[in-house]
Amino acid sequence: MQTVRRSVLTLATVSKKFTRSVAVNSASVVTNDESNLKSWKEIPGPSSLPIIGQLLHFLPRGSLHENFVTTVLYDQYGPIVKIDGFFGSPSIVLLFDAEASAQILRGENWMPIRTSFQSLDYFRQNFYKRRGAAPDEPTGLISDQGDVWKKFRSTVNPILLQPKTIKLYTNSLTEVAEDMVKSISEYFVAKAIKEFKSKSQRSTEEKGVLEKLLEINEKVAVIMASDMLFAGVDTASNTMTGTLYLLAKNPDKQKKLREEILSEKEKRPYLKACIKESMRMMPVVAGNLRVTTKEYNILGYKIPKGTHVSFVHQALSNMEKHFPEPEKYIPERWITEKTDPLFHGNAHPFAWNPFGFGVRMCIGRRIAELEIETFLAKVIENFEVEWFGPPLQTRPSSLNYTAGPYNFIFKDVKK
Numbered sequence: 001m002q003t004v005r006r007s008v009l010t011l012a013t014v015s016k017k018f019t020r021s022v023a024v025n026s027a028s029v030v031t032n033d034e035s036n037l038k039s040w041k042e043i044p045g046p047s048s049l050p051i052i053g054q055l056l057h058f059l060p061r062g063s064l065h066e067n068f069v070t071t072v073l074y075d076q077y078g079p080i081v082k083i084d085g086f087f088g089s090p091s092i093v094l095l096f097d098a099e100a101s102a103q104i105l106r107g108e109n110w111m112p113i114r115t116s117f118q119s120l121d122y123f124r125q126n127f128y129k130r131r132g133a134a135p136d137e138p139t140g141l142i143s144d145q146g147d148v149w150k151k152f153r154s155t156v157n158p159i160l161l162q163p164k165t166i167k168l169y170t171n172s173l174t175e176v177a178e179d180m181v182k183s184i185s186e187y188f189v190a191k192a193i194k195e196f197k198s199k200s201q202r203s204t205e206e207k208g209v210l211e212k213l214l215e216i217n218e219k220v221a222v223i224m225a226s227d228m229l230f231a232g233v234d235t236a237s238n239t240m241t242g243t244l245y246l247l248a249k250n251p252d253k254q255k256k257l258r259e260e261i262l263s264e265k266e267k268r269p270y271l272k273a274c275i276k277e278s279m280r281m282m283p284v285v286a287g288n289l290r291v292t293t294k295e296y297n298i299l300g301y302k303i304p305k306g307t308h309v310s311f312v313h314q315a316l317s318n319m320e321k322h323f324p325e326p327e328k329y330i331p332e333r334w335i336t337e338k339t340d341p342l343f344h345g346n347a348h349p350f351a352w353n354p355f356g357f358g359v360r361m362c363i364g365r366r367i368a369e370l371e372i373e374t375f376l377a378k379v380i381e382n383f384e385v386e387w388f389g390p391p392l393q394t395r396p397s398s399l400n401y402t403a404g405p406y407n408f409i410f411k412d413v414k415k
């Protein structure tokens with residue numbers, strides 16, 4: 001149970017600037033004949049006890065203690081599963097169905113609610129309150145909801161999602177990522193202010209993310225720095241480790257990637273494909289979450305307003321029906337012809353959804369992609385990466401963390 005909650009990264013008049021690529025489609029909500037719908041109580045799930053609900057199943061030695069998100073629940077109960085809340089926490093509905101996920105994600109795309117970590121909410125609210133902030137002031141994208149989230153997201157969206165700005169910022173971002181664990185956001189912002197002031201006036205094109213955020217105001221920069229530290233470090237680093245592991249286990253794919261990198265062509269489709277494929281097999285975020293703001297009819301069940309629904313895309317992207325031979329690392333599926341049975345476009349569009357959806361999708365996506373591409377290209381260009389010993393383990397928690405030992409061998413590439 002705890003794992004489900006933590007597995008979900010609890011991490012909209014939405015500004016026109018960022019609605020353009022988003023399909024708001026509440027018309028797609030299923031309108032089954034109401035009389036045939038089963039009630040919320042009838043949604044299948046593990047057996048439950050008063051007060052503690054299904055907790056026993058998730059404790060050590062319980063049948064669902066480990067990795068149930070991917071297979072066990074789906075195999076036992078099907079595409080929709082209810083996990084009862086316990087000790088006052090809300091119940092949660094898990095969806096293992098791409099179309100049903102699409103219905104809710106689209107239906108909630110106007111003002112998506114994705115609950116955060118209670119401890120983070122508490123800390124941020126008290127931290128900012130102590131500093132004299134008004135109740136409607138933002139605390140961060142991860143923790144805010146409703147109008148406060150919408151207004152703040154509209155402010156930072158154009159900067160964070162602009163490819164030109166992100167490209168400029170990659171080097172400093174990577175540097176920041178390396179030692180950010182030791183520091184707090186204010187430290188970086190203070191340092192950045194000092195640095196920027198010491199530099200002569202620069203054109204808009206040369207300014208990085210933090211510089212542009214600082215131009216809005218210091219508060220926006222501090223909040224965003226805090227969000228980026230919280231959501232951007234472990235996600236990107238675990239994805240890099242997972243990709244490196246899969247490349248080490250698939251030397252033919254690694255060789256092909258090295259050839260592309262050494263060819264020094266500007267575009268690197270195979271590199272992108274390698275990353276997409278590892279995010280399909282080993283997504284760092286197992287599922288996403290929305291709290292419904294209206295009633296839905298999903299897979300024959302009535303889902304009331306206010307329900308916590310989790311879309312378990314880790315399970316979906318590892319299903320044969322969406323991605324043939326799902327247990328194999330085949331980056332080619334992302335670049336092959338439409339006629340190839342492996343073609344990724346044959347999968348349901350919501351079966352691979354590692355960065356979330358719509359107006360609330362990951363705001364750091366471009367930064368993450370660039371970071372991961374830069375890192376992998378450098379490593380694969382310089383080293384032949386091998387792996388020895390048992391497979392790399394992942395530890396599902398708030399994210400799917402890779403767990404040591406990291407049995408990599410790096411051999412110099414003979415150039």
Ligand code: HEM
Nearest residue numbers: 141227228231232235236239355356357360361362364368
């Ligand atoms: C491989 C790396 C990453 C993955 C897989 C990932 C995944 C996600 C997902 C699934 C969401 C939820 C989206 C939704 O609700 O629809 C999210 C939100 C978010 N991510 Fe990422 N992320 C990654 C890297 C980053 C980076 C590098 C940053 C910052 C630099 C970042 C910042 C955020 C923030 C601030 C949010 C909250 C957005 C909001 O609620 O408006 N993420 N991410």
